[in-house]
Amino acid sequence: MKKVILLFIGLCSSFLSAQNISFSLEADTNSILIGEQIKLQLKAEIPAGDNYLWPFLPDTIKGLVTLETGSIDSLIENDRLTLSQNINISSFDSGFVHIPRLALISDGDSTFSQGFIIRVALAKAQEDKELYDIKGPKDAPFEWLPVLYIALAIISLVVLIFYLLKRIRNKKKAPQKEVIPSLPPAEWALQELHKLEARKLWQEGKQKEFYSELIDILRHFLERKYSLKAMESTAEELIEKIAKLEMAPENFSALSKSLRLSSMVKFAKQQALAYENEEAFQAIKEFILKTQVKQVKEEENE
Incomplete structure (x- = not known):
């Protein structure tokens, strides 16, 4: 009888502990066009002081590309630790991408998020618009400003060369002999x-x-x-x-x-x-x- 009671107490304790932990995975949309981005948010709430192992999004999910993985933000309030992380993803293949359930481990217990499916569609072609021939390249308008800059650069270079040559000539002149004062x-x-x-x-x-x-x-x-x-x-x-x-x-x-x-x-x-x-x-x-x-x-x- 004692063993049954102890087992019942242990199960109740585990149940209450699990009730104190929440973990979710949410997306700002579940349908995109190829190349568009989706913002995922992982969010958990656990008792402060618990040891936890934060999950990561697998890089082996077919059709999924992880663009940016943000840092894990934390906030302690009323003996509760709130954790959150943003992940930006995209897909370049049309079809469906399955995001699996992720597991948060806290003090040895696992809490799972919900999984979901993302629909990736091709951009619709505008069939009602008339097709036109490819236009040839247009001549760029002549701009005077770059020509002016080049002219100023050439003038500055000529002035600099003239100045340097003048200094070199002055240095080559024989130095004047130092006049030694005759006074003590x-x-x-x-x-x-x-x-x-x-x-x-x-x-x-x-x-x-x-x-x-x-x-x-x-x-x-x-x-x-x-x-x-x-x-x-x-x-x-x-x-x-x-x-x-x-x-x-x-x-x-x-x-x-x-x-x-x-x-x-x-x-x-x-x-x-x-x-x-x-x-x-x-x-x-x-x-x-x-x-x-x-x-x-x-x-x-x-």
Whole structure:
């Protein structure tokens, strides 16, 4: 008697579990013309937390072509898990396509969807319309716009070639010999700084030109005074070389700031303020002056 009761309870439990699971396969139509699409939707509702195995549409169904298989969407609400998936299919053979029942497995139990048949028909020919001979190809109308584009492209190419040839000729000209200043490095640099200050470049909005000439004066001075390869060095490389020279920390900090500021202005990343321009100029001038004073003292001690 106990075995009968336990068997009855098990069957009831399985029945109730199956009642809690729903699974369907629906189509937006069951009749199409060859090449038209049908949207299938698989939809299931199971208890949240159940392990499930989602079915797939077999690719061996005669006459059926799967165009797109969407992702499986899920939503949990009131301890229920809702699953859905869209599949686009078509057929290129007239006749009937049989979509079989699909099985959703949840916690070991199988729930089946309904199967159905899709009718695929040929497009009807319009017999009541008169047939005409095939017309010959029409001449395309002449368009001026493509011709204009081609003409502009040719003109641009000629101008570019002329410009490149001119640059090549200029490069082939003998380079001018570099004039080596006769003054000592410090005197020459201070003289050039005085000329630069008198031109008031940054006051007239010519910051790039001002910093280019200011840093070039510093580079020439470093090359002549300390034999540093400064002309081809970047701002950061020049800072590393200056760090090896003997100078007060505040002078090194001011020079580093001036070099970095000049680099920012040169590449149009920053516009310097008036006081920053003055500080950069004075930092380089003070560095050269202190170098000159130090040299004079060394000569007097000798």
